[in-house]
Amino acid sequence: MQQHGSFDHVPVIDFHGMLHGDTAAKKDNERAFRYACTEVGFFYLTNHGVSEDLTEKAFAAAHGFFALPQAAKMQWHLALSEHACGYVPMRGEDGALHEAFDIVAEDKMIESDFFFGDFRQGGNLWPSSEGLPGFREALTQYSDALRLLTRRLFGAFASTLDLPEDHFAPMTDKPISLLRILHYPSQVNPAADGYIGGSAHTDHECFTILCQDGVAGLQVRNQQREWVSVPRIPNSFVVNIGDQMARWSNDRFASSLHRVINLSGRERYSIPFFVGANGDAVIEALPSCVDEQHPIKYSPIVAGDYVLEQIRKGYGDRTGGGSTIT
Numbered sequence: 001m002q003q004h005g006s007f008d009h010v011p012v013i014d015f016h017g018m019l020h021g022d023t024a025a026k027k028d029n030e031r032a033f034r035y036a037c038t039e040v041g042f043f044y045l046t047n048h049g050v051s052e053d054l055t056e057k058a059f060a061a062a063h064g065f066f067a068l069p070q071a072a073k074m075q076w077h078l079a080l081s082e083h084a085c086g087y088v089p090m091r092g093e094d095g096a097l098h099e100a101f102d103i104v105a106e107d108k109m110i111e112s113d114f115f116f117g118d119f120r121q122g123g124n125l126w127p128s129s130e131g132l133p134g135f136r137e138a139l140t141q142y143s144d145a146l147r148l149l150t151r152r153l154f155g156a157f158a159s160t161l162d163l164p165e166d167h168f169a170p171m172t173d174k175p176i177s178l179l180r181i182l183h184y185p186s187q188v189n190p191a192a193d194g195y196i197g198g199s200a201h202t203d204h205e206c207f208t209i210l211c212q213d214g215v216a217g218l219q220v221r222n223q224q225r226e227w228v229s230v231p232r233i234p235n236s237f238v239v240n241i242g243d244q245m246a247r248w249s250n251d252r253f254a255s256s257l258h259r260v261i262n263l264s265g266r267e268r269y270s271i272p273f274f275v276g277a278n279g280d281a282v283i284e285a286l287p288s289c290v291d292e293q294h295p296i297k298y299s300p301i302v303a304g305d306y307v308l309e310q311i312r313k314g315y316g317d318r319t320g321g322g323s324t325i326t
Contacts, residue, residue, distance in 0.1 A: 005038075005039030005040055005222060005223055005254070006222055006223045006224055007039060007040045007222050007228065008222070008226075008228060009228060010036075010040060010042045010043060010044060010220065010228065010230050010238070011032065011035065011036045011040060011043050011044070012043065012044040012046060012233065012236070013029065013032045013033060013036060013043050013044065013045055013046070014029075014032075014046050014047050015029070015045050015046065015047050015048045015049070015152075015156075016046075016047035017029040018152070018155075018156050019047070019049060019152065026159070029156065030156075030159050030160050033156055033157070033159075033160040034160050037157070037160060037241055037249075037252075037253045037254065038252055038253060038254060039254065040220070040222075040254065040256065041220070041240055041241045041253065041254035041255055041256035042220050042230065042238060042239070042240045042241075042256060042258070043238075043239055043240075044233050044236045044237070044238055044239075045209075045236060045237045045238075045239050046233070046235065046236045048149055048236075048237055049145075049148070049149060049152075050142075050145045050146065050149060050237075051145070052235055054138075054141055054142045054145050055142065055211050055271075057134070057138040057141070057142065058138055058139055058142040058181070058211070058271055059211075059213065059269060059271065060138065061132070061134065061135045061138040061139055061181070062101075062181035062182075062183065062269050062271065063269065064132055064135065065101055065127065065132060065135060065181065066099060066101075066181075066183040066269075068131070068132075070089075072131065073087050073089070073099075074087065074089070075127075076101070076125040076127055077089070078102065078125075080125060081123040081124070081125050082120075082122055082123040083104070083120035083122065083123025084102075084123065084311075085102050085103055085104055085120065085123040085124050085125055086101065086102060086123075086124075086125035087099070087100070087101050087125075088100040088101070088102065090185075091195070094199065095194075095195045096195060096196070096197060096198050096199060097184060097185060097187060097193075097195050097196060097197045097262075098182050098183060098184045098197050098198060098260070099182075099183050100180050100181065100182050100183070101180070101181050102178055102179070102180050103124050103126075103139060103143070103178070103179050103180075104117065104118035104120045104121050104123070104124060104177065104178050104179070105117045105118045105121065105143055105147060105175075105177050105179070106118075106121040106124065106140075107121070108140075108144060108147075110144050110147060110148060111148065115144075115147055116173065116174040118175070118176055118177055118178070119174075119176070119279055119304075120176075139179060139181070142179070142271070143179045143273065146179070146209055146273045147177070149209065150172075150175070150177070150209070150273075150275050151169075151172075153207065153209075153239070153275075154168040154169070154172050154206075155168075157207075157245065157253075161249060161252070161253075161286060161288050161289060162288045163286065163288055168277075171277050171278055171281040172206075172275075172277050172278060172281070173278065174278045174279070175206075175275055175276050175277060175278055176205065176276035176277070176278070176279055176303065176304060176307050177205070177273065177274060177275045177276060178273070178274045179271070179272075179273050179274075180271065180272050180273075180274070181269070181271050182269065182270045182271070182272070183267065183268070183269055184197040184198075184215075184217060184260060184262045184267065184268040184269075184270075185262070185267055186262050186263065186264055186265050186266055186267065186268070187261075187262060187263065188263070190261055190263075196259065196260065196261045197217060197259075197260035197261055197262045197268070198259055198260035199259055200221065200257045200258070200259040201257065201258070201259070202242065202243055202246075202255045202256065202257055202258075203240065203242035203243065203255070203274060204242060204243045204244065204276075204306065204307060204310040205242040205243075205244055205274045205275055205276035205307065206241075206242050206244045206245040206248075206275050206276050206277055207239055207240060207241055207242050207245055207275055208239065208240050208242060208272050208273065208274050208275065209237050209238075209239055209272070209273040209275065210237060210238040210239070210240070210270060210271070210272045210273075211237055211238075211270065211271045211272075212232050212238065212268075212269075212270040212271075213232065213268060213269045213270065214232050215262065215264045215266050215267070215268035215269075216229060216231045216232075216262075216264060216268075217260045217261055217262040217263075217264070217268050217270075218230040218231075218238070218258065218259075218260055218270075219258060219259055219260070219261065220240070220256050220257070220258040221256060221257040221258065221259075222256075227259070230258075240255075240256065240258065241253045241254060241255050241256070242255055242274070242275075242276075243255045243306075244276055244277055244283050244303060244306065247283050247284075247285070247297075247298045247301065248283050248284075248285070248286055248289075249285075249286060249289045250285040250286070250289040250290055250294055250296060250297055250298070251297055252289045252294075276303055276307055277303040278303060278304075279302075279303060279304030279307075280302065280303070280304060281302070281303045281304075282300050282301070282302055282303075283300065283301050283302075283303055283306070284296075284298075284299075284300035284301075285297070285298065
């Protein structure tokens, strides 16, 4: 995907105006989204409506799971799942220095509205409540809150692309999505080790909503091939554009390379939520993103086929689960 801007920091967007503001406030938000999505591909999102209590419970669940003995975690190895959900051991993805646990959204009533789950939901491997009390509840509640936020972000992206706010709704009401908890040990010399927490990559879904702890490690690359640090801002998410949205926007939106290197001397935890389109949605250049100066760059793709192709590259024949790393 195309690398756009010469930024030296990641911008902050206050989402209050889009959620609760008047027309003028929403226009201000659209301008902020336009810069962040086209020039950087990353932004911090504040006043997003997700309670800090939910994020704290999700991190507590992550700490509890990764503190288990290795033999216990291997009971939920992704190879035991129909769709490769579950536990990814340290260096289990291309040698990267992290371990992870993946779940996908399940059918659910959220705020009196029905949300379809991911087609892979039958592959979820939930640890028993005896070993990890509250684990499933914490991650499910957190996922539900992000699913609500996801709908609102699709509306904001549509407005930013000069489309009706509900443009993406029929193509994203049954989205391919995945919640991942991640644990990164610290390392001293990545060059000598030959691996890092997460190698340079772009995400293959529409966008990612990331919650990270206070341990630095995430970096995004600008047009000058410089790595710009993306440290935690309290009560914020980091949102980055993925390949599907870049293709939809004919590369008007930037899907930027990013990586994780943890040199802090402390363990790092993060929780990304990867959001795609419906499995049968056709991703092709939007009319508002094509003109004589910007001809169509990509052939149409079916979202589900594209995601499975990318997953196979990372997991071999264990198709259906996992995602890129943040």
